Amino acid sequence: MGIRVAVVGASGYAGGELLRLIAGHPHLELAVATGFAQAGATIGSVHPHVRSFRDVVLAKTEAAAVGDADLVFLALPHGESAAIAAQLPETMKVVDLGADFRLRDPAAWSKYYPGAHAGTWTYGLPELPGQRDRIASATRVASTGCYAVTVVLALAPLIAAGVADPDDVVVVAASGTSGAGRSAKQHLLASEVMGSLSPYKVGAHQHVPEIKQASGARTLSMTPVLAPMPRGILATVTAKPLADADPRAVLQEAYSGEPFVQVLPEGQWPHTASTFGSNAAHLQATTDVDSGRIVVVSAIDNLGKGAAAQAVQNANLMLGLPETAGLAVDGIAP
């Protein structure tokens, strides 16, 4: 019999991806899935692609619904995890996909989010030095934000190695639309998005403090762009060099043993499509001939390494399972 997991907030895109991953996971079993407006509906009607659970009915989103699950995934809108989490037994393992518990600095929280800072959980990015062990022994883990993981993987080893200047980092990152959620909003309609690129929250994006905290960057200009595709994030991360080092070699060394983070062969640049449906992150780096800046490009699936698959990776660690169980390293293309 499998380990029983609950998905709280299963009606959104990250929730749907969690359900799909749990259905294909060799060790996990779905205890319960909950929804808010969709409580009472079958998973087959809410997520027509998840046929494995087609007759499972969504319970109402509340702490009691999770029962005695071994682990709970919280896939709620930002700001709504804390209330539920507070009602769960302290010994119950929880992976939060929201932003509530990622930041250490309450001031950083207040600058970008409404409401009080809920607290700080173990940060769920196993590829950071020492973090894998911390996650494995934690009961509460705050999984990374989708933009954050894309940028942090590209940047953290270069700053740690003293190769990239943490004081002048410039990031432009484009995301597919699933990153903006499943609520019906006019600017997310297919008619508005297809054939168009549109920046948003320019000059003040709420992922900046998380990126700085996890990467070591001290000042960061981050411009997010909505791209006409359902999934995928491509981040272009540039920084001034502090030392005469090959940025690609630094990344390659940092991730040499990692199953999911891959530095591509020289000259091969990441495409978001290559990571579709997987937990993979693809990286490449070079030095710009005109400016001398380090340029790193990083690609992930925002619902994969950027949300649900990342959360399962953390859960695997917390549950003592093989870290790669139920997760794909190969993307689905074309």
Added chain:
Amino acid sequence: MGIRVAVVGASGYAGGELLRLIAGHPHLELAVATGFAQAGATIGSVHPHVRSFRDVVLAKTEAAAVGDADLVFLALPHGESAAIAAQLPETMKVVDLGADFRLRDPAAWSKYYPGAHAGTWTYGLPELPGQRDRIASATRVASTGCYAVTVVLALAPLIAAGVADPDDVVVVAASGTSGAGRSAKQHLLASEVMGSLSPYKVGAHQHVPEIKQASGARTLSMTPVLAPMPRGILATVTAKPLADADPRAVLQEAYSGEPFVQVLPEGQWPHTASTFGSNAAHLQATTDVDSGRIVVVSAIDNLGKGAAAQAVQNANLMLGLPETAGLAVDGIAP
């Protein structure tokens, strides 16, 4: 140690999908992958998403390359399988993804294809009555065409039950671009395809005889349309009713035990996205209020149930493995 399989013609889209499925298959192991123009290149450079085999080098496409593999997948352009197949030991199991060995009638072959008719292998659609056993005991299987499987699944049970008139079937089926292959052609450029729908081979499509042979249709108007998406086929199949029966009920009964073919709940219509990356086929049917015609809509992933995943399903049967091994019933959406 796994069962060793060869992929002959691994550089195209169906070949890439075969590689991905083999990498995730619990019982199969890649013996060799071959290419023509790409021989000598790594799989990592040809299919950047298939990181599991990133350092495997493509051998040259020729019969000798397959060595003593337990099973060979031929994923070659139409008309090129026969020459290779003729050189393989008769006892070697082969699944052909091309059209060469699908048709029983040489005249039908000659009407749509150049070159001589190569012969007839066991037709690789396990969901047809009696076909599962024939495939399990065959050494040579001709896997279905992508349009054919979409239409045949929708139509065959209705004709077999005497519910749909085989003499006036009208099909319009739209396919994503991967169905047109990976050769660089101007009309397949992203600039030409995005934002556009375009019919092709109107009035005379080469899949018509295969559909008729496998579905029992006697006359068939089939119009294919190229759609602005990478994967997926949606077929709208209409026929005159011969009896006062609920077409949905007929399909539901026909596929009640099938793991991959699913008749959706009443009122829920198939979306191609729900089958993305899987071996699933989704069906729905109704009777048109104005004309009284039966209307069935069928959706698959053309590289999944329409090509590579279907071929793996056939291979599973031929090898005595669980039919669903290594194959997803859940699509990946959004």
Added chain:
Amino acid sequence: MGIRVAVVGASGYAGGELLRLIAGHPHLELAVATGFAQAGATIGSVHPHVRSFRDVVLAKTEAAAVGDADLVFLALPHGESAAIAAQLPETMKVVDLGADFRLRDPAAWSKYYPGAHAGTWTYGLPELPGQRDRIASATRVASTGCYAVTVVLALAPLIAAGVADPDDVVVVAASGTSGAGRSAKQHLLASEVMGSLSPYKVGAHQHVPEIKQASGARTLSMTPVLAPMPRGILATVTAKPLADADPRAVLQEAYSGEPFVQVLPEGQWPHTASTFGSNAAHLQATTDVDSGRIVVVSAIDNLGKGAAAQAVQNANLMLGLPETAGLAVDGIAP
């Protein structure tokens, strides 16, 4: 000084396209544009692409707003035109883009629409025999539906010529998302639409009676499909032949003098992209080799010939202007 026109219901997609066409029209001048929820907003904020009217503020949608405009375009949701129209002076020229006044048969209206049948106005498809003159002398014109114009142009001449059987017409037509309007609905989100084809209203579409009325078809199976593109309709129209005639020649003769309806050279099939942004309709026809059915494919821009440009064509006729004034025959591609 130009002819002064009002756009009632300017905040939707058809309204935005009307504004764009009016801005570029050599004889028309915008008197007023109205909105419902958006009343008070500038056109620049509602339609960022229509920079010509960027500082014009939307008035509230009500009859009084149109003042003494020479002509009024009603671009309201289906069922909302009648109430406004009843309050406008009888001599005021009105072009309705909605469905309210298209049908002659109240029973057909009641079968597909809620509310009472509002009445019947001159049908706004100038390319139908005799219709151009009727429109030119009308004060009230009901412009065509987007699916209807696509199908009727393909079908009417063949039925009129006794070449196509009106009793067994099968249509599958796919539309871009702008045809579904600008209201924020989950199934129209970019995440849901991109990469997917999805049928809807299968078996009972409300455009069927309009198509039958205008084309002469007696029974019609019409399946609409939502396609992952912002604009464009591609209709595949098939019918049994009644006579041994070349369907393409019939269409070519019917439209030989038409500026906007074009039968393509033999072998060249319509692409929706070729009509983007224009008032053009592209047609091609053949006879299916297997079934003998006539197959006509028709492509338009659903906001062009399917809505706003068609309405301007009607307005040009009603106002005694050159029929082609302010309208493009060339699409914008790629």
Added chain:
Amino acid sequence: MGIRVAVVGASGYAGGELLRLIAGHPHLELAVATGFAQAGATIGSVHPHVRSFRDVVLAKTEAAAVGDADLVFLALPHGESAAIAAQLPETMKVVDLGADFRLRDPAAWSKYYPGAHAGTWTYGLPELPGQRDRIASATRVASTGCYAVTVVLALAPLIAAGVADPDDVVVVAASGTSGAGRSAKQHLLASEVMGSLSPYKVGAHQHVPEIKQASGARTLSMTPVLAPMPRGILATVTAKPLADADPRAVLQEAYSGEPFVQVLPEGQWPHTASTFGSNAAHLQATTDVDSGRIVVVSAIDNLGKGAAAQAVQNANLMLGLPETAGLAVDGIAP
């Protein structure tokens, strides 16, 4: 009778857009259009959307073909304009859409392009200070590159005003696929592009010297990204501030009288779709709260202000026509 213009290299995407614009231009008339591989084909077969010239046959690309045209547009692959231009009468007005004559510095040319530097023509960006008059009196004009115009419009006024530091400019710019041309290449196939973002020429893009020359930037990191849409460029341009000034106000003053370059109202950010099919450039600027960097986002249609429409704007000036003749300020959306 109109002014007679020739389009040399009419079979590509920029050539097709030129033809469309000429067809709708009130003062220009097409003298001849030429092609290389497509010589002898009709425009209707090469550009199905340009129905106005459907029966015009492409002449062979050679200097003699232009005859006594009043103005010649060269829309040839980079490096091929010089040979043709050298054979045209010195008094013949020529607008080159290629890169051959844009750069003043031969060393910059040699760093990024093969072959010898052909020379320097008047740079065709009328919105630069003083440039409008130079273009009006020139017989030879080198129209801007598509990335260059997007970035230069965003950057030049800020550097000229001493507000942006020219020594640390970082640009990430994403382009639709038509910018990569119409040659059949595998990486430009719809299957490869849809659903994916992919960077290219990272660290060394050939537009860098043109951008530096025209904007005043001294060091520039420019990363181009291919986006899944047919048209449009969105550039995110960041620079360190040199003075405490509002970057938006600087841009607004610089472009206050310009018909095509528009600084959007505060808080409204450019979308590429809003410029589709037009000669418009949309700009917005802010100061990043975390880093203090100036962030300007700029959007154009790469075939509009980035190529063909820009070339027509230059031609209008050279021919003494109204600068806006035949050009749209309104984009086509959705």
